[in-house]
Amino acid sequence: MLPGIAFVALSALLVSGQNSSPQPVRYTVSLAKANEHLVSVRIELPPGPAARTLQLPVWYALYQVRDFSQYVRSVRTANASVAIQMVNKSEWRISGAESGAEIDYDVLADARGPFGAQLNSHHAFFNLAEILMYSVDARRSPIEIRFTDIPGGWRVGTTLRASARAFTAANYDELVDSPVEISAFEENDFEEDGGHYRVIVDAVHGDYDMNKILPMLQRIVSAEVSWMADRPFKTYLFIYHFPRGPGGGGMEHAYSTAIDVNAHTLAFDAYALESVTAHEFFHLWNVKRIRPESLEPPDYAKENYTDALWFSEGVTSTVEDYMLLRAGLLDEHEYLSHLASAITELENRPAHLTQSAEESGLDAWLEKYPYYREPERSISYYNKGDLLGVLLDLKIRDASNGTKSLRDLFRWMNSNYAQKDKFFLDSEGVLQAAQTITHSDLSVFFEQYVAGTEEIPWNEFFKTVGLQLASKKVESADPGFTVARNFDSPLTVASVAENSAAERAGLAKGDVIEKINGHDPSGNGPSDNFANALAALHPRERIHVRIRNQRGEQELNWQLNTRSVLEFRLEDMKNLTLQQRARRAAWLIGDSEPIGQAHP
Ligand SMILES: [Zn+2]
Structure with a gap:
């Protein structure tokens, strides 16, 4: 999204003397019903076509269809000459709107977090796509939005431009890409x-x-x-x-x-x-500006598929740790241990042999279903994409004798796509960019590890930086059940192993887990704290789980079984060469090696 484009178009029209610049669509968002979590919305459509279609997005912020219209009630118009009729669960047709129309509705906003829309007596936080319908014919029209009935002491925090009477956005896409916090922050x-x-x-x-x-x-x-x-x-x-x-x-x-x-x-x-x-x-570069073409423009009415999420999300995770290394917030030892844990996670998911990184991204829309998240069914495009980012980086360094790196790939994609307002050709576009900067054929890498499910020969990559992967079977606690949790739902039992101690203790699929050994296992990430809670358990010790289900709350406990897990770590090879040392030093701060110092 590049603000300014609409203004250029607008001023060009004014200069040419035409008067056909689109009039703004005006939104008024009232916080008066904060105690009921109800946002009252008024949309004022300017004069135009008699028949219009209003659409509320079915997804935003997450690659999940969440049907925000489930929270919408009492859609109506204040104009006697205008009629409004529902077409499907997220779409309304307006007629008689040639002189404009005013549409009112209430929407329940009670979903916390950065992917939600929430209004309560403490604050308001809005992803506006979840509460504001758009007129399909006017998605490119400028927007004015006002927030009213704001409690005393609260302020509005957003990147929307403030004008005398309202906040403005160039169009609906820019509006919804601008989250709004309203509180005493x-x-x-x-x-x-x-x-x-x-x-x-x-x-x-x-x-x-x-x-x-x-x-x-x-x-x-x-x-x-x-x-x-x-x-x-x-x-x-x-x-x-x-x-x-x-x-x-x-x-x-x-x-x-x-x-x-x-x-x-x-x-x-x-x-x-x-x-x-x-x-x-x-992400302000990777995904917001260096953007796969399949996601552009976003279609808010249905799923949008791209096979490049391993790159847009996973390789963003690769860079995240590189940048923390560069910023001095992470050291080599911590980084290599993160990397080894990511390998452990991938290798212990049986689905790494059946689902490719590209497929995992296409399947992102299934992540809300518990069975999909089972290790036999899916891998994570974050996890494998993160690792592919590292391997691709090492591959680029290898192919360019150390003179090019992942940094050059991103800079090349930034100047050849983002800065030219172009989008890259999904996964294929990453291959093209990597081949262009290295002048070499990387198609086998992509076929085998990005589009394919070949076992990754880790040491072939890591030896270039003097590392080797070691693994050992470790006995770890087997809880006898798996969990699933969507981003905003509680941790829930997805499956219980038959004839397990967990089953005998009374644990059942669908139970909500409130505490494990006295600790809240929710918290950050899709499964992190639960994984941490499990990691803290020892084979054969007793686990105490507090659950909630239709019968109320219950405390269950049983003795844990054991299972063996393959655990990986990265260690130094013996007798590192100068080249391996130089490559590793450059790699760990995301730099390429200076051309003069590259080793033949
Ligand atoms: Zn991300």
Whole structure:
């Protein structure tokens, strides 16, 4: 999304003396019913066609159809001459609107987190696509939006432009790419290398320390802007929530990001905040501007498929850790241990032999279903994509004698696609870019590991940086059940092994897990805290699980079984060569090796 384009078109029309520039669509969003979590919306459509179609997106922010219209009630018009009729669950037809129309409705906004829309007595946070319909014929028209009935002491935090009477956006796409926080938040800002950064925190005072957040942000934005040699914005906004309850995740936008980190996690795990921040900030290039063509323009009415999510999401995770290394927020030992854990995760999912990275991205829309998330059914395009980013980087270095790297791939894609307002040809486009910068044929790599499910010969890649992968079978606790959790739903039992101790103890599919050994297993990430809770368990010890189901709450306990898991770690090869050392040093800060120093 590139603001300014619509203005160029508009001023060109004015200069040519025509008067046909589109009139704005006006939205009024009232917070008067905060106690009921109800947002009252008025849409004012300017004069135009008599018949229009209003659409509410069925998805936004996550690659999941969430049917936001399930929360919409009492759609009506205030105009006697206008009629409105439902066409399908997310679409309404308006007639008699030649002189314009005013449409009113209420929408329940009670979904927390960076992917949601929430209004309560504490704050409002909106992904506007989840509450605002658009007129299909006027999706490119300019927008004016006003927020009314704002409680005293609350302010509006957003990257939408403020004018005297309203906030404005060039069009609906830009509007919904601009999340809005309205509350008594704390705001700060800083300048870094000519960029202006705003930081909004809506959390309990004392749960966070702005004096720690700001220097962390300065290091991350400085590392990423210099790595890309590009800063395609003047101002960028970080919106943070640190909820005390469950919550976590981040959502990227072109000029901002919204990030949730559980307050307890924030207190003891600095990496949780740093990693999601580095990830979402890098998305301002990768996915927001370096964008697969299949996602453009987004079709809000149905699923949008791309086979490049392994790159857009997974390789963003690769870069996230590179940038933390570069910013001095992560050291080599920690990084190699993250990398080895990612390999352990992939290798222990049987589906790594049946589902490719590309397929995993196409299947993203199934992630809301518990069975889909079973290790026999799916891999994660985050997990495999993260690893493919590392392997592709090492491959590019190998093919270019160290003179090119993942950084050159991103810079090339940035200048040849993003900066030319072009989109890349999904997964195939990444291959083309990698081949262009290395002048070599990388099609086998893509066939085998990106489109294919061949076992990855890890050591062939890692030996170029003097590392080898070692594995050992470790006995770990087998809880006897698996869990699934969608981004905003509680941790739920997805399956219970037949004849297991868990089954005998009374655990059943569908039970909500509230505590494991006294600890809340929810929190950050899709499964992180549960994985951590499991990792802390020992074979043959007793597990105490507090569950909730239709019969109420119950405390169950049983003795854990054992299972063996293949655990990987990365270790130094013996007698590292100068070349391996130089390659590793460059790799660990995301640099290429200077041409003069490259080794034949
Ligand atoms: Zn992401």
